Amino acid sequence: MTGSPTRTRYQDGARRIAPIGAAAAVFGASFAVLARTADFEAAEAIAMSATTFAGSAQFAAASILGTGGTVAAAVVAASLLNARYAPIGMTVASEFRGSALRRLLEGQLIVDESWAMSRRSDGSYDRRLLIGGGLLLYVCWVGGTALGAAIGDRLGEPERYGLDAAFPALFLALLVPQVRTRQALAAALGGAAIALVLIPFVPAGVPIVAAVAACLVGWTRL
Amino acid sequence: MSEVWVVVVLVGAATVALKAVGPVALGGRELPRPLTAILFLLAPALLAALVVTQAVGGDRSLVFDERLVGLGAAAAAIALRAPLLAVVVIAAAVTAAARALG
Secondary structure (H helix, E strand, O other), X not given: OOOOOHHHHHHHHHHHHHXXXXXXXXXXXXXXXXXXXXXXXXXXXXXXXXXXXXXXXXHHHHHHHHOOOOHHHHHHHHHHHOOOHHHHHHHHHXXXXXXXXXXXXXXXXXXXXXXXXXXXXXXXXXXXXXXXXXHHHHHHHHHHHHHHHHHHOOOOOHHHHOHHHHHHHHHHHHHHHHOOOHHHHHHHHHHHHHHHHHOOOOOOOHXXXXXXXXXXXXXXXX | OOHHHHHHHHHHHHHHHHHHHHHHHOOOOOOOHHHHHHHHHHHHXXXXXXXXXXXXXXXXXXXXXXXXXXXXXXXXXXXXXXXXXXXXXXXXXXXHHHHHHO
Protein backbone atom coordinates (compact mmCIF):
# COMPACT_ATOMS: atom_id res chain seq x y z
CA MET A 1 0.00 0.00 0.00
CA THR A 2 1.36 3.40 -0.92
CA GLY A 3 -1.19 5.32 1.16
CA SER A 4 -2.06 7.71 -1.68
CA PRO A 5 -5.74 8.70 -1.71
CA THR A 6 -8.07 6.58 -3.82
CA ARG A 7 -9.69 9.45 -5.63
CA THR A 8 -6.54 10.82 -7.23
CA ARG A 9 -5.53 7.39 -8.52
CA TYR A 10 -8.73 6.85 -10.54
CA GLN A 11 -8.32 10.37 -11.89
CA ASP A 12 -4.72 9.60 -12.81
CA GLY A 13 -5.96 6.82 -15.06
CA ALA A 14 -8.50 9.10 -16.72
CA ARG A 15 -5.95 11.88 -17.17
CA ARG A 16 -3.31 9.62 -18.66
CA ILE A 17 -5.68 8.09 -21.19
CA ALA A 18 -7.40 11.39 -22.13
CA PRO A 19 -5.61 11.82 -25.51
CA ILE A 20 -6.70 8.29 -26.48
CA GLY A 21 -10.18 9.13 -25.19
CA ALA A 22 -10.53 11.91 -27.75
CA ALA A 23 -9.53 9.47 -30.50
CA ALA A 24 -11.96 6.87 -29.10
CA ALA A 25 -14.84 9.35 -29.34
CA VAL A 26 -14.08 10.04 -33.01
CA PHE A 27 -13.56 6.32 -33.65
CA GLY A 28 -16.90 5.56 -31.92
CA ALA A 29 -18.59 8.12 -34.17
CA SER A 30 -17.05 6.46 -37.24
CA PHE A 31 -18.39 3.10 -36.02
CA ALA A 32 -21.93 4.49 -36.00
CA VAL A 33 -21.44 5.96 -39.49
CA LEU A 34 -19.86 2.81 -40.98
CA ALA A 35 -22.40 0.52 -39.28
CA ARG A 36 -25.04 2.18 -41.42
CA THR A 37 -23.54 0.34 -44.41
CA ALA A 38 -24.75 -2.82 -42.61
CA ASP A 39 -28.20 -1.33 -41.92
CA PHE A 40 -27.58 -0.73 -38.23
CA GLU A 41 -30.16 1.60 -36.67
CA ALA A 42 -28.85 4.26 -34.26
CA ALA A 43 -30.10 2.32 -31.21
CA GLU A 44 -28.39 -0.87 -32.42
CA ALA A 45 -25.04 0.86 -32.92
CA ILE A 46 -25.22 2.55 -29.50
CA ALA A 47 -26.31 -0.69 -27.76
CA MET A 48 -23.38 -2.53 -29.35
CA SER A 49 -20.86 0.10 -28.20
CA ALA A 50 -22.34 -0.01 -24.68
CA THR A 51 -22.21 -3.80 -24.34
CA THR A 52 -19.31 -4.95 -26.52
CA PHE A 53 -17.02 -1.91 -26.03
CA ALA A 54 -14.34 -3.28 -28.38
CA GLY A 55 -13.75 -1.54 -31.69
CA SER A 56 -12.32 -4.27 -33.89
CA ALA A 57 -15.05 -6.80 -32.97
CA GLN A 58 -17.81 -4.25 -33.57
CA PHE A 59 -16.41 -3.23 -36.97
CA ALA A 60 -15.96 -6.91 -37.86
CA ALA A 61 -19.58 -7.78 -37.02
CA ALA A 62 -20.89 -4.78 -38.96
CA SER A 63 -18.70 -5.44 -42.00
CA ILE A 64 -19.65 -9.13 -42.17
CA LEU A 65 -23.38 -8.32 -42.01
CA GLY A 66 -22.85 -5.49 -44.49
CA THR A 67 -21.28 -7.79 -47.08
CA GLY A 68 -24.11 -10.33 -46.84
CA GLY A 69 -22.61 -12.63 -44.20
CA THR A 70 -24.81 -14.63 -41.85
CA VAL A 71 -25.63 -13.80 -38.24
CA ALA A 72 -23.61 -16.85 -37.16
CA ALA A 73 -20.49 -15.76 -39.08
CA ALA A 74 -20.71 -12.23 -37.64
CA VAL A 75 -21.18 -13.48 -34.06
CA VAL A 76 -18.43 -16.11 -34.25
CA ALA A 77 -15.85 -13.81 -35.88
CA ALA A 78 -16.54 -10.91 -33.49
CA SER A 79 -16.49 -13.15 -30.42
CA LEU A 80 -13.21 -14.74 -31.50
CA LEU A 81 -11.70 -11.29 -32.00
CA ASN A 82 -12.53 -10.64 -28.36
CA ALA A 83 -11.25 -14.02 -27.18
CA ARG A 84 -7.98 -12.29 -26.26
CA TYR A 85 -9.83 -10.67 -23.36
CA ALA A 86 -9.92 -14.01 -21.55
CA PRO A 87 -6.10 -14.19 -21.13
CA ILE A 88 -5.85 -10.39 -20.80
CA GLY A 89 -8.43 -10.48 -17.99
CA MET A 90 -6.45 -13.22 -16.28
CA THR A 91 -3.30 -11.12 -16.20
CA VAL A 92 -5.09 -8.49 -14.09
CA ALA A 93 -7.48 -10.83 -12.23
CA SER A 94 -5.55 -10.86 -8.97
CA GLU A 95 -5.88 -7.04 -8.67
CA PHE A 96 -9.69 -7.10 -8.64
CA ARG A 97 -11.47 -7.01 -5.26
CA GLY A 98 -14.99 -7.15 -3.87
CA SER A 99 -18.16 -9.01 -4.83
CA ALA A 100 -18.48 -11.07 -8.02
CA LEU A 101 -20.87 -8.49 -9.47
CA ARG A 102 -18.43 -5.67 -8.81
CA ARG A 103 -15.57 -7.64 -10.39
CA LEU A 104 -17.77 -8.45 -13.39
CA LEU A 105 -18.67 -4.80 -13.93
CA GLU A 106 -15.13 -3.53 -13.38
CA GLY A 107 -13.86 -6.25 -15.70
CA GLN A 108 -15.87 -4.72 -18.53
CA LEU A 109 -13.53 -1.71 -18.43
CA ILE A 110 -10.64 -3.89 -19.58
CA VAL A 111 -9.80 -2.86 -23.15
CA ASP A 112 -6.46 -3.05 -24.93
CA GLU A 113 -5.56 0.55 -24.12
CA SER A 114 -6.61 0.66 -20.44
CA TRP A 115 -4.88 -2.67 -19.85
CA ALA A 116 -1.63 -1.62 -21.52
CA MET A 117 -1.61 1.69 -19.65
CA SER A 118 -2.14 0.10 -16.23
CA ARG A 119 0.87 -2.19 -16.50
CA ARG A 120 3.56 -1.36 -13.95
CA SER A 121 7.24 -1.68 -14.82
CA ASP A 122 7.47 -4.74 -12.56
CA GLY A 123 4.84 -6.56 -14.68
CA SER A 124 1.95 -6.18 -12.20
CA TYR A 125 -1.12 -4.04 -12.90
CA ASP A 126 -2.63 -0.98 -11.22
CA ARG A 127 -6.38 -1.59 -10.93
CA ARG A 128 -7.27 2.05 -10.29
CA LEU A 129 -5.40 3.27 -13.37
CA LEU A 130 -7.15 0.57 -15.39
CA ILE A 131 -10.61 1.45 -14.11
CA GLY A 132 -10.15 5.24 -14.25
CA GLY A 133 -8.78 5.03 -17.79
CA GLY A 134 -11.29 2.40 -18.88
CA LEU A 135 -14.22 4.43 -17.59
CA LEU A 136 -13.16 7.54 -19.52
CA LEU A 137 -12.70 5.47 -22.68
CA TYR A 138 -16.14 3.90 -22.17
CA VAL A 139 -17.86 7.29 -21.90
CA CYS A 140 -15.97 8.58 -24.97
CA TRP A 141 -16.69 5.43 -26.99
CA VAL A 142 -20.44 5.26 -26.27
CA GLY A 143 -20.87 9.05 -26.46
CA GLY A 144 -18.98 9.17 -29.75
CA THR A 145 -21.17 6.39 -31.15
CA ALA A 146 -24.33 8.32 -30.19
CA LEU A 147 -22.94 11.46 -31.85
CA GLY A 148 -22.02 9.52 -35.01
CA ALA A 149 -25.46 7.93 -35.14
CA ALA A 150 -27.03 11.40 -35.00
CA ILE A 151 -24.78 12.76 -37.76
CA GLY A 152 -24.81 9.59 -39.86
CA ASP A 153 -28.50 9.81 -40.61
CA ARG A 154 -27.85 12.93 -42.70
CA LEU A 155 -24.91 11.60 -44.72
CA GLY A 156 -26.65 9.66 -47.48
CA GLU A 157 -25.00 6.91 -49.57
CA PRO A 158 -21.84 5.56 -47.87
CA GLU A 159 -20.20 4.40 -51.16
CA ARG A 160 -20.13 7.96 -52.47
CA TYR A 161 -17.65 8.86 -49.72
CA GLY A 162 -15.55 5.72 -50.24
CA LEU A 163 -16.64 4.44 -46.82
CA ASP A 164 -16.54 0.83 -48.04
CA ALA A 165 -12.76 1.26 -48.40
CA ALA A 166 -12.57 2.65 -44.88
CA PHE A 167 -13.19 -0.86 -43.49
CA PRO A 168 -10.12 -2.63 -44.95
CA ALA A 169 -7.97 0.42 -44.14
CA LEU A 170 -9.18 0.34 -40.56
CA PHE A 171 -8.51 -3.39 -40.16
CA LEU A 172 -5.03 -2.93 -41.67
CA ALA A 173 -4.29 -0.13 -39.20
CA LEU A 174 -5.50 -2.33 -36.31
CA LEU A 175 -3.49 -5.30 -37.62
CA VAL A 176 -0.07 -3.66 -37.94
CA PRO A 177 0.59 -3.10 -34.21
CA GLN A 178 -0.51 -6.72 -33.52
CA VAL A 179 2.24 -8.13 -35.74
CA ARG A 180 5.19 -7.92 -33.40
CA THR A 181 6.40 -11.53 -33.45
CA ARG A 182 7.15 -14.03 -36.21
CA GLN A 183 4.24 -16.15 -35.01
CA ALA A 184 1.86 -13.20 -35.26
CA LEU A 185 3.15 -12.46 -38.77
CA ALA A 186 2.65 -16.11 -39.76
CA ALA A 187 -0.88 -16.08 -38.31
CA ALA A 188 -1.70 -12.86 -40.21
CA LEU A 189 -0.33 -14.11 -43.54
CA GLY A 190 -2.02 -17.47 -43.05
CA GLY A 191 -5.33 -15.86 -42.18
CA ALA A 192 -5.14 -13.58 -45.24
CA ALA A 193 -4.30 -16.51 -47.54
CA ILE A 194 -7.14 -18.69 -46.21
CA ALA A 195 -9.63 -15.84 -46.71
CA LEU A 196 -8.38 -15.08 -50.23
CA VAL A 197 -8.67 -18.71 -51.35
CA LEU A 198 -12.13 -19.26 -49.82
CA ILE A 199 -13.93 -16.06 -50.91
CA PRO A 200 -15.12 -17.42 -54.31
CA PHE A 201 -16.35 -20.72 -52.87
CA VAL A 202 -18.18 -20.11 -49.59
CA PRO A 203 -20.79 -17.63 -48.28
CA ALA A 204 -19.60 -14.23 -46.98
CA GLY A 205 -18.29 -14.32 -43.43
CA VAL A 206 -17.15 -17.94 -43.58
CA PRO A 207 -13.65 -17.10 -44.94
CA ILE A 208 -13.06 -14.90 -41.88
CA VAL A 209 -14.10 -17.60 -39.41
CA ALA A 210 -12.03 -20.20 -41.32
CA ALA A 211 -8.97 -17.94 -41.07
CA VAL A 212 -8.84 -18.81 -37.38
CA ALA A 213 -7.07 -22.03 -38.44
CA ALA A 214 -3.97 -19.89 -39.01
CA CYS A 215 -3.66 -19.54 -35.21
CA LEU A 216 -2.46 -23.12 -35.05
CA VAL A 217 1.01 -21.75 -35.83
CA GLY A 218 0.91 -20.96 -32.10
CA TRP A 219 1.72 -24.62 -31.51
CA THR A 220 4.84 -24.47 -33.66
CA ARG A 221 8.14 -22.86 -32.83
CA LEU A 222 8.88 -20.12 -35.35
CA MET B 1 -35.95 -9.17 -33.56
CA SER B 2 -33.85 -7.97 -36.52
CA GLU B 3 -30.67 -9.80 -37.56
CA VAL B 4 -28.66 -6.81 -36.39
CA TRP B 5 -30.21 -6.96 -32.88
CA VAL B 6 -29.42 -10.68 -32.63
CA VAL B 7 -25.77 -9.95 -33.49
CA VAL B 8 -25.62 -7.00 -31.08
CA VAL B 9 -27.00 -9.05 -28.17
CA LEU B 10 -24.95 -12.22 -28.80
CA VAL B 11 -21.63 -10.43 -29.41
CA GLY B 12 -22.29 -8.24 -26.36
CA ALA B 13 -23.02 -11.25 -24.16
CA ALA B 14 -19.96 -13.13 -25.41
CA THR B 15 -17.69 -10.14 -24.81
CA VAL B 16 -19.04 -9.47 -21.31
CA ALA B 17 -18.39 -13.14 -20.47
CA LEU B 18 -14.88 -13.14 -21.98
CA LYS B 19 -13.87 -10.03 -20.06
CA ALA B 20 -15.35 -11.40 -16.83
CA VAL B 21 -13.67 -14.82 -16.95
CA GLY B 22 -10.42 -13.57 -15.42
CA PRO B 23 -11.66 -11.15 -12.74
CA VAL B 24 -14.71 -13.21 -11.67
CA ALA B 25 -13.93 -16.88 -12.12
CA LEU B 26 -10.23 -17.45 -12.35
CA GLY B 27 -8.76 -14.79 -10.04
CA GLY B 28 -5.01 -15.37 -9.96
CA ARG B 29 -4.92 -18.62 -11.94
CA GLU B 30 -3.40 -18.76 -15.43
CA LEU B 31 -4.38 -20.54 -18.64
CA PRO B 32 -2.06 -23.22 -20.05
CA ARG B 33 0.67 -21.46 -22.02
CA PRO B 34 -0.01 -23.05 -25.47
CA LEU B 35 -3.68 -22.02 -25.22
CA THR B 36 -2.72 -18.45 -24.34
CA ALA B 37 -0.34 -18.31 -27.32
CA ILE B 38 -3.15 -19.35 -29.67
CA LEU B 39 -5.69 -16.94 -28.16
CA PHE B 40 -3.30 -14.03 -28.74
CA LEU B 41 -2.86 -15.08 -32.39
CA LEU B 42 -6.62 -14.91 -33.04
CA ALA B 43 -6.54 -11.14 -33.49
CA PRO B 44 -3.80 -10.97 -36.17
CA ALA B 45 -5.29 -13.92 -38.11
CA LEU B 46 -8.83 -12.51 -38.04
CA LEU B 47 -7.83 -8.92 -38.77
CA ALA B 48 -5.74 -10.02 -41.77
CA ALA B 49 -8.68 -12.03 -43.09
CA LEU B 50 -10.92 -8.98 -42.62
CA VAL B 51 -8.49 -6.81 -44.61
CA VAL B 52 -8.65 -9.30 -47.50
CA THR B 53 -12.43 -9.85 -47.49
CA GLN B 54 -13.17 -6.13 -47.19
CA ALA B 55 -10.65 -5.15 -49.88
CA VAL B 56 -11.35 -7.73 -52.61
CA GLY B 57 -14.43 -9.65 -51.46
CA GLY B 58 -17.54 -9.62 -53.67
CA ASP B 59 -20.59 -11.82 -53.96
CA ARG B 60 -18.75 -15.15 -54.00
CA SER B 61 -16.04 -13.70 -56.19
CA LEU B 62 -12.88 -11.65 -55.98
CA VAL B 63 -13.50 -8.06 -57.07
CA PHE B 64 -10.55 -5.78 -57.73
CA ASP B 65 -11.80 -2.18 -57.81
CA GLU B 66 -11.13 1.33 -56.44
CA ARG B 67 -11.07 0.01 -52.86
CA LEU B 68 -7.53 -1.27 -53.55
CA VAL B 69 -6.35 2.23 -54.48
CA GLY B 70 -7.71 3.51 -51.18
CA LEU B 71 -6.12 0.61 -49.28
CA GLY B 72 -2.75 1.35 -50.90
CA ALA B 73 -3.01 4.96 -49.76
CA ALA B 74 -3.93 3.71 -46.26
CA ALA B 75 -0.88 1.43 -46.19
CA ALA B 76 1.34 4.39 -47.09
CA ALA B 77 -0.29 6.46 -44.33
CA ILE B 78 0.27 3.66 -41.80
CA ALA B 79 3.92 3.40 -42.85
CA LEU B 80 4.23 7.14 -42.20
CA ARG B 81 2.71 6.57 -38.71
CA ALA B 82 -0.44 8.56 -39.41
CA PRO B 83 -3.10 8.34 -36.65
CA LEU B 84 -5.91 5.80 -37.06
CA LEU B 85 -8.56 8.32 -38.04
CA ALA B 86 -6.30 9.90 -40.68
CA VAL B 87 -5.63 6.44 -42.19
CA VAL B 88 -9.36 5.75 -42.49
CA VAL B 89 -10.19 9.18 -43.90
CA ILE B 90 -7.36 8.96 -46.46
CA ALA B 91 -8.57 5.53 -47.62
CA ALA B 92 -12.14 6.77 -48.04
CA ALA B 93 -11.14 10.03 -49.76
CA VAL B 94 -8.76 8.34 -52.22
CA THR B 95 -11.34 5.67 -53.05
CA ALA B 96 -14.06 8.28 -53.59
CA ALA B 97 -11.68 10.32 -55.79
CA ALA B 98 -10.71 7.22 -57.83
CA ARG B 99 -14.43 6.45 -58.37
CA ALA B 100 -15.19 10.02 -59.41
CA LEU B 101 -12.33 9.98 -61.94
CA GLY B 102 -12.86 6.42 -63.18
